[in-house]
Amino acid sequence: MTNREQKIVRQAYDNVVLPSEHNELLFQHAVLCQVYLPYRDPGVEVDNWVRQQGKAYFAIQSTKVFNPLTEKYDKLLGLPYGPKARLILTHINTLALQQRTSNIAVSDTLTSFVKSLGLPNNGYQIDAIKNQLGRLAASMISIAFAVEEQRAVQVNSTIIKGFDLWFPKDANQKVLWDGNIMLSEDYFSSLMNHAVPLDGRHLAVLANNAMAIDIYTWLAQRLHRVPLQKKEFVSWNGLKEQFGEGFSRMDNFKKNFRSTLRLVLTQYNSAKIEEDINKGFYLLTSPPPIPAKIYQIPKFNERN
Structure with a gap:
């Protein structure tokens, strides 16, 4: 690693806030490990985001929310974007799976929720999380897998079904919510x-870099599925299509991707990936960040 890249890694570690009960x-x-939310705010004028990667399809659309001051649906929050939207989703997903319910109990203040994400507890972080939660709650999604040549499994829904977008405060000016987030049954199923x-310790280090989170989650769901003693090739064009949002020139994308990949590999250091400088990368079978033997996800029809 170059001196600059080593400095980035050290700064990433220095900025990590690990709560005493940090969830590892x-x-x-799985679809959001292959196709992704925007890296940067596309602005309220962009209300639809569509991505495809292989047999995975993802679309998200921003909708107007009810404004209690005007008593109308007149507020467009925009699409969720950036690293915080990704961290929020992993945390909410985890609570839903742990509690085995779409109506999940969360911290009673936004300050506590921010701490649970492993982020510094300050006004900037709280405002940013409020904004991304609101955008997620006000968005419609479509998630699809092409499972056969003429057959697909598709979910059209919201991610967050019930949520207080207006964040009242108590007498001490702590930002409150009702202690629950309700996911749509379709998304939860x-x-x-x-x-x-995913390993929460890895994500904590990558928490300020949306591309790093995306590369990490992509490798986490992909590498362990590569057949033994085989390599799977991914071209630079394919990588740019998947991760190159905002990059018009290939040389700039290559430089940024290589640097970000090196950061990712400081965390997922068992990942095996080899570069062909002029063509792309070869993926080799690798153990996942979290071995399957240490966790179990109950099937949807097994819920209480």
Whole structure:
């Protein structure tokens, strides 16, 4: 690693806030380990985001929310984006799987929730989490897998079904919510059957870099499925299509991708990936960040 990259890694560790009960096991939906939310705010004028990678399809659309001041649906929050939206989803997914319910109990203040994400507890972080939670709650999604040539499994729903978007405060000015987030049953059912385990300690280090989180989750769900003693090739064009949002020039994307990949591999250090400089990368079978033997996801129809 270059001196600059070593500095980035040290700074990442320095910025990590690990609560005493930090959860080392987090989950992301398998589709969102292959296709991703925007890296940056696309603005309220962009209300639809569609991505495809292989047989995975994802679309998200921003909708207007009810404004109690005007008593109308007149507020457009925009699409969720960036690393915080990704961290929020992994945390909410994990609570849903742990509690085996779509109506999940969360911290009673937003400050506590921010701490549980492993983020610094300050006004900037709280405002950013409020914003991303609101965007997630006000968005409609479509998640699909092409399972056969003429057959697909698709979910059209919200992710968060019930949520207080207006965040009242108590007498001490702590931002409150009602202590619950309700996921849609369709999303919850799909998550129960398509959840990818991730190491929360790794995500804590990558928490400020959306591309790093995406590369990490991609490798986490992909590498352990590569057949033994075989390599799977991914071209630079394919990588740019998947991870190259905002990059018009290939040389700039290659430089950024290589640097970000090196950061990811400081965490997922058992990942085996070899570069062909002029063509792309070869993926080799590797153990997942979280071995399957240490966790179990109950099937959706086994819930109490």
